[in-house]
Amino acid sequence: MSLPPAAIVLESVSKRYGSRTIIRDVSFTVGHGEIVGFLGPNGAGKTTTMRLIAGFTAATTGRVTVAGYDMATDNFEAARRIGYQPERPPLYDTLDVSAYLRFVAKVKGVRRAALAGEIERVTAACHLEAVVRQEIYKLSKGYRQRLGLAQALLGSPEVLLLDEPTAGLDPAQIQETREVIRDFGRSHAVLLSTHILAEATLICQRVAIIHHGRLLAIDSPSGLQRAIAQTNRVSLQVTALAGELRAELLSVKGVTAVSMLPPDRDGQLTVECQVDVGHGIEAAIARAVAARWDLHRLERQAPTLENIFLQYVADRPNGSEPA
Amino acid sequence: MRGTLAVYQKELSTYFRSPIAYYVVAVFLLGTGYFFLYNVFLTGETTMAGTLQNMGILLLTLAPVISMRLFSAEYGAGTAELLLTLPLTPWQIVLGKYLGAVTILLLISVGTVVDLVPLYIFGTPETTTILAGYIGFVLLGMACLAVGELFSVLTHNQIVAALITAAVLLGFWFVGHLQDFQRSDVLRSLVGYLSFARHFTDFIQGLVRTDGVAFYLVVSAVALTLSASYLQWRR
Numbered sequence: 001m002s003l004p005p006a007a008i009v010l011e012s013v014s015k016r017y018g019s020r021t022i023i024r025d026v027s028f029t030v031g032h033g034e035i036v037g038f039l040g041p042n043g044a045g046k047t048t049t050m051r052l053i054a055g056f057t058a059a060t061t062g063r064v065t066v067a068g069y070d071m072a073t074d075n076f077e078a079a080r081r082i083g084y085q086p087e088r089p090p091l092y093d094t095l096d097v098s099a100y101l102r103f104v105a106k107v108k109g110v111r112r113a114a115l116a117g118e119i120e121r122v123t124a125a126c127h128l129e130a131v132v133r134q135e136i137y138k139l140s141k142g143y144r145q146r147l148g149l150a151q152a153l154l155g156s157p158e159v160l161l162l163d164e165p166t167a168g169l170d171p172a173q174i175q176e177t178r179e180v181i182r183d184f185g186r187s188h189a190v191l192l193s194t195h196i197l198a199e200a201t202l203i204c205q206r207v208a209i210i211h212h213g214r215l216l217a218i219d220s221p222s223g224l225q226r227a228i229a230q231t232n233r234v235s236l237q238v239t240a241l242a243g244e245l246r247a248e249l250l251s252v253k254g255v256t257a258v259s260m261l262p263p264d265r266d267g268q269l270t271v272e273c274q275v276d277v278g279h280g281i282e283a284a285i286a287r288a289v290a291a292r293w294d295l296h297r298l299e300r301q302a303p304t305l306e307n308i309f310l311q312y313v314a315d316r317p318n319g320s321e322p323a
Numbered sequence: 324m325r326g327t328l329a330v331y332q333k334e335l336s337t338y339f340r341s342p343i344a345y346y347v348v349a350v351f352l353l354g355t356g357y358f359f360l361y362n363v364f365l366t367g368e369t370t371m372a373g374t375l376q377n378m379g380i381l382l383l384t385l386a387p388v389i390s391m392r393l394f395s396a397e398y399g400a401g402t403a404e405l406l407l408t409l410p411l412t413p414w415q416i417v418l419g420k421y422l423g424a425v426t427i428l429l430l431i432s433v434g435t436v437v438d439l440v441p442l443y444i445f446g447t448p449e450t451t452t453i454l455a456g457y458i459g460f461v462l463l464g465m466a467c468l469a470v471g472e473l474f475s476v477l478t479h480n481q482i483v484a485a486l487i488t489a490a491v492l493l494g495f496w497f498v499g500h501l502q503d504f505q506r507s508d509v510l511r512s513l514v515g516y517l518s519f520a521r522h523f524t525d526f527i528q529g530l531v532r533t534d535g536v537a538f539y540l541v542v543s544a545v546a547l548t549l550s551a552s553y554l555q556w557r558r
Contacts, residue, residue: 051404054404054408055407055408055558056404056407056408056558057558058558075558076410076412077410079408079409079410079411080410082408084404084405084408086401086404086405088401088404089401090400090401090402090403090404090405090406091400091402092333092337092400092402093400094336094337094340094341095333095336095337095340099333099336103329103332103333104405104409106325106328106329107325107326107329107330107409107410107411108409108410109325109410135340151405
C-alpha cells in the first residue's frame with residue numbers, strides 16, 4: 001500500500017473555547033520520516049494543537065488528518081496510528097511500570113505473543129530496565145518523563161506527538177532521548193514541541209513557530225535563518241553624542257531603526273541598528289561612525305534560531321498576520 | 324472487546340493497589356455484620372430481610388466511594404489525556420470501568436454470604452427469598468454505580484462526584500415517600516416507580532418482578548449511555 005503524502009495535515013484549523021480563540025487558522029503538514037519542531041512561548045497554543053492532532057479535543061473549524069484519517073470522523077482509526085506523550089506524563093501511580101506498559105500495549109492492539117518483546121524494546125530504548133518492576137509513584141521525574149515517552153513508542157505508531165519530551169531530564173538523559181526521537185523519526189512522522197531552541201535545530205528537519213495561536217513561520221532552521229537574514233541587527237559601542245550619532249546612523253542606507261542604551265561611565269553608548277540589506281552594511285556603518293567618533297566595537301548579530309524566534313514573536317505581539 | 328477487557332483489568336489493578344477497595348470492603352462487611360447480629364440474634368428473626376434492607380442503605384453511602392474515582396481521578400492525574408487518545412471508544416472506556424466497579428460490588432456481596440452460615444445452622448431460612456434479595460442487592464448496586472460513574476465523568480473533583488452521587492441516590496431511595504402527597508394517580512405511580520427502595524423491598528420479600536429488574540437495568544443503561552455520550556461530546 002502506498003503511503004499518503006503527509007502523515008499529519010492541518011488545514012485552516014481553529015479552536016475556540018467559548019469566546020476565547022486558542023488556535024487561529026493554522027495549516028501545516030508533517031511528512032513520513034520527518035521531525036518537525038513546534039516552538040512558541042507559554043500559552044502560544046502548542047499544547048492545544050498537539051491535543052487536536054492527538055484527538056483529545058476536536059477543532060472548531062478546519063480539518064485535521066492523521067495517517068490519512070480525518071480526526072472528526074475516523075479518530076478511532078487514527079488513534080491506532082498515533083503515539084502521544086502529553087506535556088504531563090499520563091501515568092497511573094499505583095501501577096508498576098510493567099503493568100502500565102502492558103495496559104497501553106494491549107489497548108494499542110499489540111498481540112499477546114508480542115507483548116513481552118514490545119515492552120522490552122521500549123524499556124530498552126528509553127533506559128527503563130532498572131525500574132520495570134517499580135511502582136510508578138516511586139519514580140523520579142526523569143524516569144516518569146521517559147516512561148511517558150515509552151508508552152508513546154509502544155506499537156511503533158506511524159505518527160509520534162511529543163509535548164516537551166525532554167522537560168525535567170538531566171543533560172545525559174536529554175541526549176539519550178534525542179537519540180531515541182532521531183532514530184524513530186527516520187521512518188515515522190514526529191511532531192515535538194519544545195522550549196529548547198537548540199533542540200529544534202539539532203533534531204528537527206523543519207521548525208514551526210506559533211504565537212497567540214497563529215502559525216508565524218514553518219521552514220528548516222537554515223531556511224528561517226535565510227529568511228530573517230535580511231532584517232538583521234548590527235550592534236556597536238561608540239563614544240559619541242547620542243542625538244548626532246542617531247542621525248548619522250539613520251542616514252546610512254539600509255539602517256531602518258536605531259536603539260540606544262544610556263552612556264556608561266566611560267561615556268560609551270551601546271547602540272543596536274536594525275538593518276535591511278545584506279552584505280557590506282557593517283562596513284558602511286563603520287565608515288560613517290569612525291569618521292567622526294571613536295568606534296570601540298561593531299558586530300553583526302548572527303541570525304541564530306533564538307534570535308529568529310524572538311524576532312518573530314516580538315514583531316507580532318497581537319497575533320497579527322505574519323509578513 | 325479487547326479494549327474493554329484491558330480497561331477492566333487496569334481498573335481492578337488500580338482498585339486493589341490503592342486503599343479504597345479495602346476500605347469499602349471492610350466498612351461494608353463490618354456494617355453488614357453488625358446489622359446481621361442485631362437483626363438475627365437480638366430480634367430472633369431467622370431471615371435476611373432486615374439485614375438486606377440495611378445493606379441497601381449502606382450501599383447508597385458506599386457506592387459513591389467506589390465510583391467517585393472512575394473518571395475524576397483520571398482527570399486529576401492527567402491520565403484522561405492518555406485514555407481518551409488511545410484507540411478506545413467511549414463505550415469501551417465507560418464499560419471497562421463500570422465492570423471494574425461492579426466486580427467490587429460482587430466481592431462485597433459474596434463477602435456477606437458468611438452471615439448465612441449461622442442462619443442455616445440455627446434456623447430454616449427460605450433460600451429462594453434470600454436469593455431474590457441478593458439479586459435485588461446486586462441490581463440496586465449496578466444502578467448506583469452507573470449513576471456514580473456518570474457524576475464522576477462530569478466533574479474533575481472526586482469529593483464533589485461522591486457528594487452529588489450520594490445526594491442523587493438518596494433522592495431515588497426516598498422519592499417513594501412523595502407518593503402520599505400526590506393527588507394525580509399518574510404522578511403517584513410514577514413517583515412509586517422511580518423509588519429505588521420500593522423495587523428493592525419487592526426483591527427482599529422474594530419477588531423477582533420483571534418491572535423491578537427492568538427498572539434497575541434501565542437506570543444503569545441510561546446513566547452509562549449519558550457517560551459515553553458526554554465523553555464523545557466533550558471532544
